[in-house]
């Protein structure tokens with residue numbers, strides 16, 4: 001969260017420039033207002049954690065960025081480009097499929113349920129998109145996949161199918177798969193909550209590692225407050241589709257201003 | 270009345286003609302039914318409504334009218350303003366078209382059985398729609414429906430004698446004609462046995478295929 005220098009160039013943003021921007025985004029499902037006139041931005045390289053009670057709209061924010069749902073009103077910008085809109089003759093119009101795909105390529109996502117492709121071995125899970133979306137040569141994509149599998153500690157499982165792996169291993173493959181697209185932003189939606197308790201630490205350690213050693217921007221929904229405290233530059237506290245409080249983790253976790261935040265933290269800690 | 274092997278002998282040349290027709294109708298009809306059914310099923314998931322609803326309407330219509338009517342229609346009505354085809358070709362197209370509306374339902378069930386998270390993961394990786402279908406959705410969907418598809422091959426075999434009504438003499442058509450001409454019944458028995466001889470290996474083949482596909486995850 002910051003006021004940012006202009007980033008109107010086409011180059012990848014330098015650290016600190018604005019990478020994601022929500023302006024007056026409203027999302028309803030029927031009568032249910034899930035996001036209410038939401039405004040926030042995330043600077044390049046920052047790690048931002050979204051916390052708040054279940055149903056407060058956190059997942060919906062990530063799904064909007066992934067274009068799995070569309071906003072009812074407002075605009076979202078990624079790396080300076082509108083995600084759902086195109087500017088034509090100075091007017092904002094709904095974007096075409098190709099524009100959306102191009103902008104979305106900046107974003108990678110890891111799901112709670114892993115969602116690996118069960119019909120492909122680990123290797124091809126990771127190389128499929130780099131080869132067919134980025135047009136990377138197969139050798140190059142495989143070399144990169146090996147590097148990533150080393151990073152996530154699964155080199156020896158390269159020729160297995162996802163169902164032959166534990167949940168924790170599958171989630172680490174999913175992280176490698178997302179990173180293989182070299183996204184600028186990584187979205188993480190409660191990525192450890194489907195895991196057996198003994199497997200959680202390994203995945204969180206990996207994410208800590210990625211947060212520290214790369215300059216990737218992270219937008220992370222989690223109930224693991226220690227993890228959030230460790231990696232976050234900023235914490236956004238959601239309630240009923242609004243950000244009711246935000247700030248650095250030391251402040252939010254230790255001396256929140258809002259009573260709702262305090263109640264939420266008491267309930268889960 | 271006794272079973273006269275000489276009659277069988279005499280029927281043989283025409284029997285083989287009929288077998289050839291039956292096998293062609295079955296093989297090519299299956300090919301059409303499998304391919305076209307997939308097209309219907311995918312079209313019903315198209316983002317554009319103007320693609321979805323005509324496909325739904327046409328397939329519902331074909332599925333709910335008798336194959337016999339469709340064969341007559343293709344053979345007598347279509348040539349008045351469209352292509353005219355030989356009896357066998359018409360029969361193959363008719364069988365394939367009719368059964369494509371059944372296989373479409375089978376594929377549809379298979380596609381719906383693929384978890385929505387697979388679509389979402391494909392989208393998150395920016396895979397194109399074509400790629401999503403060909404490398405993510407269809408491999409998972411088809412694998413689970415191979416047994417159900419195979420059952421329709423056997424069903425099509427059993428319906429294949431209908432093409433005789435437009436003059437494409439399959440083995441039963443040949444047998445009936447032969448029996449009427451010679452006032453004998455042996456040919457019918459021969460054809461009955463022939464149906465089993467074709468259907469049984471076919472179902473074995475389906476089972477082998479099923480085992481290979483399903484266990485290959």
Ligand SMILES: Nc1ncnc2c1ncn2[C@@H]1O[C@H](COP(=O)(O)OP(=O)(O)O)[C@@H](O)[C@H]1O
Nearest residue numbers: 029032034052053054055056057058059060061
């Ligand atoms: N596809 C959907 N259809 C209808 N309601 C939905 C859908 N997705 C989410 N919601 C509703 O939106 C609200 C916010 O959901 P979500 O963003 O998942 O919250 P969180 O991730 O904070 O728990 C909830 O009330 C949920 O029931």
Ligand SMILES: [Mg+2]
Nearest residue numbers: 058059060221
């Ligand atoms: Mg959620």
